[in-house]
Amino acid sequence: MNVAHFIVPVLLLSVVYAKDEPKFLGTESNVTVVVGRDAILTCKVENLQSYKVAWLRVDTQTILTIGPHVITKNHRVGVSRGDQSWSLTLRDVRPADGGRYMCQINTEPMITQTHHLHVFVPPDIMDSDSSGEVIVREGDNVSLHCAASGTPPPTVLWRREDSAVFKVDKETVSKWSGVWLNMTSVTRDMNGAHLCIATNGVPPSVSKRILLHVLCKPTARLTQKMLGAYIGETVILQCRIEANPPPIVYWTHIDGNKLYNGTKYEMNINSQGYKHTAILRVKNMSRDDIGSYYCYAENSMGTARDDITVYTLATTSTTTTTTEVTTTPEQVTTTPVQAYAELEVKNHEETNHFSDEDSFVVVLSQHQMQNLDLSPSS
Structure with a gap:
């Protein structure tokens, strides 16, 4: 057999075999x-x-x-x-x-x-390893933790529920990234809900609501320092209070005794977080109701108060007259008298601006001032 003829079929078989693998x-x-x-x-x-x-x-x-x-x-x-x-x-x-x-x-x-x-x-927040409700005194430091799991590892973003700004390391921010939120020297306006939001690109993102309670002593501020009212009217006094825990609020009049709800007084309070508005309604104003009113706010952190002076308003008028003088044909007419307000302030122990003989102060009209005899007494 020709050797060349034998080699060619073998090579062809090898190629076919390799191709079929x-x-x-x-x-x-x-x-x-x-x-x-x-x-x-x-x-x-x-x-x-x-x-x-x-x-x-x-x-x-x-x-x-x-x-x-x-x-x-x-x-x-x-x-x-x-x-x-x-x-x-x-x-x-x-x-x-x-x-x-x-x-x-x-x-x-x-x-x-x-x-x-x-x-x-998708991301998940592990409640057992994250902060819950946190209580801190005003001025202290606080750290909130948010432990999140997921694949890929999620990122954590912090923000206030009300979208207000807050301070981190003396920097005022609207949001913060990281599993820890470290706030220094917290103030009462940081009181409220903080949200930690975990996201990793796999929907849905998840969030956890962490309540921060900033304990602070009360402050009290009445919206006015003096208020005039007509006899028979209802007077409304508003006291703005900041306090946490929520305060005990009460009102007193001149004698220092507490006022109570009834036919004469009506008291209520509206609260939103650490801010409170106390309202006192004094019905059917009389001269006995004038003087200073005190708003007190008390909680475990301290006490605060503020006061307002209520006075009565009254309007009077004098009739214009004509006087005939026989010696001359002229007519002499008095100057028209305008209405005036009578300011009456009741004395009390803590504020004694007037002497014992003075029970009220009258603001005189222009006509009365002109006709007032100011000559020195003999």
Whole structure:
């Protein structure tokens, strides 16, 4: 036999044999799926012939499928075959399913292709490791903590629920990033709800409401220092109070005795956070009701008070007259008198601006001032 004739068929057989060997099409893949959804990993094989494709979990060396059969007892695992493709399905993916999966063909030697499954988990805030309600005295430092989990690791953003600014390390900000919110020398206006918001690009973002209670001693301020009213009217006094814990509020008149709700007085208070508005209504004003009223606010941090003076208003008028003088034909007419206000302030022990003989002060009209006899007494 011709040697050349023998070598050529052998070479041709070798080429055909190499061409018919199974091989993978495409490259290794990275598959990302959100927890709870289904994941599909696919490897494509050319010239599989009678060889079999198997899927394995790399980290545990667990055989999941061989050919069209599921080997593992995990009911969430499935396998399907398409045009030159073998797909591994993982239903209802869990965080523990993340990792490397190997597609293997039982050739000699064996050939493999590895695929990576990444399981994304929405953010979650761990209540047990995060701050709850926090109580701090005004002027002290405070640290709030927000522990969040998720894949990829979430970022934490802080802001006030009312969108107000706050101070961090002497810097005034409207928001702050980080798992810790460190505030120095807290003030009463920092009292309220703070939100920590965790996000990692996987919806939904989550937030936790952390209440900060800043304890502060009361301040009290009446909206006016003096108030005039006509006899028979109802007078409304408003006292602005800042205090936390919420204060005990009461009112007193000149004698220092507390006032109580009834036919004469009506008291109520409206609160929003550490700010409070105390209202006193004095009904059917009389001369006995003039004088100073005190608003008191007390809590465990201290006491505060402020006062307002109430006086009565009265209007009087003098009739214009005409006087005839017999010695001349002229008529002499008095100057018209305008209405005036009578300022009456009741004396009391703590404010004695007037002598014991003076019970009120009268503001005279222009006419009365002109006709007042100011000549020195003899």
